[in-house]
Amino acid sequence: xxxxxxxxxxxxxxxxxxxxxxxxxxxxxxxxxxxxxxxxxxxxxxxxxxxxxxxxxxxxxxxxxxxxxxxxxxxxxxxxxxxxxxxxxxxxxxxxxxxxxxxxxxxxxxxxxxxxxxxxxxxxxxxxxxxxxxxxxxxxxxxxxxxxxxxxxxxxxxxxxxxxxxxxxxxxxxxxxxxxxxxxxxxxxxxxxxxxxxxxxxxxxxxxxxxxxxxxxxxxxxxxxxxxxxxxxxxxxxxxxxxxxxxxxxxxxxxxxxxxxxxxxxxxxxxxxxxxxxxxxxxxxxxxxxxxxxxxxxxxxxxxxxxxxxxxxxxxxxxxxxxxxxxxxxxxxxxxxxxxxxxxxxxxxxxxxxxxxxxxxxxxxxxxxxxxxxxxxxxx
Amino acid sequence: xxxxxxxxxxxxxxxxxxxxxxxxxxxxxxxxxxxxxxxxxxxxxxxxxxxxxxxxxxxxxxxxxxxxxxxxxxxxxxxxxxxxxxxxxxxxxxxxxxxxxxxxxxxxxxxxxxxxxxxxxxxxxxxxxxxxxxxxxxxxxxxxxxxxxxxxxxxxxxxxxxxxxxxxxxxxxxxxxxxxxxxxxxxxxxxxxxxxxxxxxxxxxxxxxxxxxxxxxxxxxxxxxxxxxxxxxxxxxxxxxxxxxxxxxxxxxxxxxxxxxxxxxxxxxxxxxxxxxxxxxxxxxxxxxxxxxxxxxxxxxxxxxxxxxxxxxxxxxxxxxxxxxxxxxxxxx
Ligand SMILES: Cc1cc2nc3c(=O)[nH]c(=O)nc-3n(C[C@H](O)[C@H](O)[C@H](O)COP(=O)(O)OP(=O)(O)OC[C@H]3O[C@@H](n4cnc5c(N)ncnc54)[C@H](O)[C@@H]3O)c2cc1C
Numbered sequence: 001x002x003x004x005x006x007x008x009x010x011x012x013x014x015x016x017x018x019x020x021x022x023x024x025x026x027x028x029x030x031x032x033x034x035x036x037x038x039x040x041x042x043x044x045x046x047x048x049x050x051x052x053x054x055x056x057x058x059x060x061x062x063x064x065x066x067x068x069x070x071x072x073x074x075x076x077x078x079x080x081x082x083x084x085x086x087x088x089x090x091x092x093x094x095x096x097x098x099x100x101x102x103x104x105x106x107x108x109x110x111x112x113x114x115x116x117x118x119x120x121x122x123x124x125x126x127x128x129x130x131x132x133x134x135x136x137x138x139x140x141x142x143x144x145x146x147x148x149x150x151x152x153x154x155x156x157x158x159x160x161x162x163x164x165x166x167x168x169x170x171x172x173x174x175x176x177x178x179x180x181x182x183x184x185x186x187x188x189x190x191x192x193x194x195x196x197x198x199x200x201x202x203x204x205x206x207x208x209x210x211x212x213x214x215x216x217x218x219x220x221x222x223x224x225x226x227x228x229x230x231x232x233x234x235x236x237x238x239x240x241x242x243x244x245x246x247x248x249x250x251x252x253x254x255x256x257x258x259x260x261x262x263x264x265x266x267x268x269x270x271x272x273x274x275x276x277x278x279x280x281x282x283x284x285x286x287x288x289x290x291x292x293x294x295x296x297x298x299x300x301x302x303x304x305x306x307x308x309x310x311x312x313x314x315x316x317x318x319x320x321x322x323x324x325x326x327x328x329x330x331x332x333x334x335x336x337x338x339x340x341x342x343x344x345x346x347x348x349x350x351x352x353x354x355x356x357x358x359x360x361x362x363x364x365x366x367x368x369x370x371x372x373x374x375x376x377x378x379x380x
Numbered sequence: 381x382x383x384x385x386x387x388x389x390x391x392x393x394x395x396x397x398x399x400x401x402x403x404x405x406x407x408x409x410x411x412x413x414x415x416x417x418x419x420x421x422x423x424x425x426x427x428x429x430x431x432x433x434x435x436x437x438x439x440x441x442x443x444x445x446x447x448x449x450x451x452x453x454x455x456x457x458x459x460x461x462x463x464x465x466x467x468x469x470x471x472x473x474x475x476x477x478x479x480x481x482x483x484x485x486x487x488x489x490x491x492x493x494x495x496x497x498x499x500x501x502x503x504x505x506x507x508x509x510x511x512x513x514x515x516x517x518x519x520x521x522x523x524x525x526x527x528x529x530x531x532x533x534x535x536x537x538x539x540x541x542x543x544x545x546x547x548x549x550x551x552x553x554x555x556x557x558x559x560x561x562x563x564x565x566x567x568x569x570x571x572x573x574x575x576x577x578x579x580x581x582x583x584x585x586x587x588x589x590x591x592x593x594x595x596x597x598x599x600x601x602x603x604x605x606x607x608x609x610x611x612x613x614x615x616x617x618x619x620x621x622x623x624x625x626x627x628x629x630x631x632x633x634x635x636x637x638x639x640x641x642x643x644x645x646x647x648x649x650x651x652x653x654x655x656x657x658x659x660x661x662x663x664x665x666x667x668x669x670x671x672x673x674x675x676x677x678x679x680x681x682x683x684x685x686x687x688x689x690x691x692x693x694x695x696x697x698x699x700x701x702x703x704x705x706x707x708x709x710x711x712x713x
Contacts, residue, residue: 002566003604005611010711011704019700086696259696266695269688279677282684286631289699290609297608314601367594374593377573377600 003311005293007300009075018079025056026087035348038088038260040355042253043214045166046090047127053091054124058084059098062303063106068119074303078252078296085256092166092214097121100247101128101174105193108232108240113193117172131161131175131194131218132241139368141176142185142238146220148177148192154226155179155192157200160219165362167216168203170196176237189237193229200224210354243307248363250298250312255291255319257359258352261326262288264345276333284329287322291315310376313369320359320366327352382427385411386435390442397445397661401497404446405469414451414469418459429622433559433614437607440563440669443661445529447471447494449556457502457549461511461542468499468514472549474673476503484538485512488520491672495532496522504550513540525672527664551623553673554630558610561633561669564662565603565640571659572596572647579649592647599643602636609633619709624686624702631679637670 012018029049030038037044053059061077063069084091102121105113120126137143146159157177167173173194180188196203200223205213232240262284269277298311327349331337338346360366374380389411393404408414416432418424425431432452439448447469454470471493478487489512492501498514514534521533573596576587586592606629613629616622641663645652652659670676687695 002569002600002607004607005615008710009707011707015704016701019697023697082700263693263695266687267692269684270692275681278684278688279680280684281687282627282680282682283631283676285683285687285695286609286628286635286680287605289612289625289628290605290632292703293608293612294604311604314604317597318601318605370594370597371590373597373600377569377593377596379573379576379587379593379596 003294003297003308003314005297007297007304007306009078009296009300012073012075012079015076015079018076019083021056022058022080022083023087025052025058026084026089030087030089033088035088035260035264035344036351037090039258039348039352041085041088041260042091042095042257043165043355044090045092045127045169045214047093047124047169049090050094050124050127052124053084053089053094054122059094059124060102060118060122063102063118063122067106067114068122070122074299078299082252082256082292085252086259088260093127093169094121094124095253096130096165096170097126097128097172099251100130100244101172103247104174104191104231104240104244107243108191108236109193110228112228113231117193120171126172127166127170129164129167129170129173129196129216131164131167131173133163134160135162139365141241142189143182144176144178144189145182146175146177148179148190148225150179154224155230157192157194157220157223157225160217162217163206163215163362164218165215167196167218168205168213172196173218174231176241179234179237186238187235189241190234191231191237191240192225193231194223194225195229198223198225208358210351242309245364246302246307246309246312248312249316249369250295250302250308252292252295254316254363255288255295255322258323258326258356261330261348261352264348265326265330268345280329280333284322284326291319291322295319310373313364313372313376316363317360317366317369317373323359324356327356382425382431383434383438386413386438387442389413390439390444393446394442394444394661401446401494405497408446408448408451413448414455416452417456422459422464424455429555429614429617430611433555433610436556436559437563437566437610440560440665441567441662443527443564443567443658443665445661447497449553449560450493453549453552453556454500454502456552457509457511457544457547458500460547461544463500463511463513463542466499466513469494469497470500470502470511471495471498472502472504472553474504474550474553476505478536480510480541483541485510485536485541486538488533488535490533491523491525491531492534494530495519495534496530498534501534502544502547502549504548504553509544509547509549511542511544512536513542515539525668527661527668529665529668546621548621548623550673551621551626554679555610555613555617555622555626557669557673558606558613558626558629558633561637561666562603562607562610564666564669565599565606565636568640568644568659568662568666569596569599569603571662572599572644575652576647586647595643595646599640602639606633606636615710616706619706624683624699625706627679627682627686630674631676631683634670634676634679637666641666 415424
């Protein structure tokens with residue numbers, strides 16, 4: 001009933017060199033960047049870095065060579081992801097495309113779609129955003145109302161998506177859209193590949209509470225999408241999205257996006273010599289290392305063709321919980337925090353204390369994940 | 381195979397929880413489980429740390445009221461010390477007072493698991509571990525942990541001592557308790573789910589209430605974390621002393637034990653609070669094992685120390701390199 005180690009990666013030959021290569025690339029780019037810039041790093045879009053990563057062969061690692069991919073192993077891909085995150089590299093621009101959109105196209109897309117789009121993803125040039133949420137559809141995703149109507153020229157799309165991260169800095173959105181009736185719920189949904197430069201699309205950034213403008217609302221006003229941009233069969237959207245979500249939920253970005261805080265805490269422990277900090281470091285490392293085990297075994301299970309929906313939910317809920325608790329626990333131990341004077345540690349805490357509530361919202365809320373786990377346990 | 385055998389035996393041994401040690405233990409000895417980690421030439425199973433973890437997890441799930449973990453690692457220590465014939469059980473302990481003079485130990489040991497049955501006790505100290513022969517030792521106090529498992533105080537007068545090279549009863553004990561906790565959590569979770577699907581209140585099974593579902597989902601996450609960390613430690617222990625991984629495993633398992641304990645009892649209501657219901661055999665062990673061979677804070681301190689003494693920035697490179705090496709060693713088996 002529990003997730004265990006049935007599926008496991010063996011470190012690939014050349015793992016050391018691969019780690020060294022990724023570290024060098026990330027450190028070379030980040031150089032003197034402070035810990036704040038390195039925190040929550042997979043939400044920081046930076047096309048210049050994505051191009052470098054593409055050039056270095058770090059995107060589309062496991063995809064077929066005929067689309068520009070590198071045909072490396074899932075274990076190598078995991079190494080690349082965790083090294084980029086541990087360094088705090090700004091991977092946001094290509095992350096979604098690399099993690100799920102490309103994989104989705106390889107699985108359900110047409111040959112034309114793959115040839116047209118995947119090579120650009122691999123080069124670090126083509127970016128994707130996720131178009132699931134709508135103003136009226138958050139957790140209840142099956143209620144989406146943005147509609148595509150079949151016409152002679154193609155599909156006419158009307159409606160609105162919201163919270164779409166970096167839509168304004170992406171080339172494509174993969175959107176979950178209603179093609180059937182609302183009563184059909186899940187069965188009436190299909191996925192479309194939407195070129196965001198098309199007429200009728202209006203993207204407006206939304207300022208989040210940390211002050212950045214990375215999520216957006218996207219309006220569709222009679223957008224005409226050719227049938228060749230449909231992904232998979234009509235009415236299969238829900239099934240495809242569910243498979244995509246396992247990719248989205250189990251990766252190292254669920255426990256390693258704010259590794260820079262642990263690093264800062266370790267430095268503080270070394271200089272302060274405080275016993276309580278040492279204990280907190282130990283506790284955090286115990287949780288981090290357990291999460292890494294769980295995430296890697298889930299990735300290995302995915303790589304073997306299984307669909308670890310429950311495991312992925314476990315990794316996401318535990319991982320985000322850990323990343324939310326750590327800033328709070330650090331804050332609780334400090335007599336005072338200097339948020340104002342430009343002190344790195346204080347600014348890092350200030351940033352993460354503000355940003356961390358989103359960790360358990362994006363990608364499915366804590367409550368939704370626990371519902372999925374409960375279903376896996378046979379309670380629903 | 382091994383686990384199936386163990387499961388059958390442990391089910392048998394726990395059908396009557398009032399059966400005395402003297403009738404139960406010989407059945408374990410007959411099957412040779414104490415020799416799990418001894419080589420075949422030493423009359424053992426030739427098992428490795430992974431096998432030990434699997435068997436002890438099974439024992440934890442059965443709430444086996446016997447010193448199997450202690451015996452498995454105690455016998456290994458005895459063999460390493462070159463002592464083959466120990467009557468009774470070999471148990472392991474971490475708390476003692478006293479001194480050694482001329483290969484003789486005089487002092488007391490407290491909270492010794494099944495000390496009253498011991499032929500020898502392995503003690504963890506500052507130097508190498510010591511195998512102390514318990515013939516002639518006095519049982520000063522027969523006591524028990526919260527689960528009723530014997531934890532005795534023994535007194536020794538010039539007892540024969542052997543050094544155990546490259547052995548840490550503290551770490552093996554911690555790995556054992558991690559395995560037992562993982563097993564007990566797994567079983568208590570299964571019982572809680574079953575009960576939640578059967579017990580009807582307000583016209584429906586309580587498992588249909590979202591708050592019950594979420595509590596059990598959290599339980600499952602914690603149990604999964606304990607199991608994953610424990611299995612990783614066992615794999616590492618097949619390669620080397622695995623002190624870091626065992627520390628992580630026991631720290632994480634101790635954390636999970638508390639959550640599982642609370643969630644299982646909440647789900648079961650009053651019936652789970654009775655002696656007659658089987659749940660308490662698991663949950664009382666969970667709270668006891670949580671502290672034995674180092675609690676959460678003890679191991680967190682050790683891990684913290686380990687990490688803080690690395691050169692700045694070396695934590696991630698060191699530990700990923702180590703985990704790569706370990707995964708290859710495990711993969712080539
Ligand atoms: C930083 C950030 C980035 C995001 N990026 C994207 C993106 O790129 N693309 C995209 O499509 N979406 C994105 N989202 C949206 C995200 O997926 C939604 O916020 C999430 O699915 C929850 O929807 P909601 O915000 O409408 O909350 P609601 O669904 O309204 O939920 C509010 C609260 O009610 C709880 N709740 C709802 N239903 C139930 C229930 N049945 N039982 C118990 N509790 C319930 C929820 O768990 C939550 O706590 C992003 C969100 C954030 C914060």
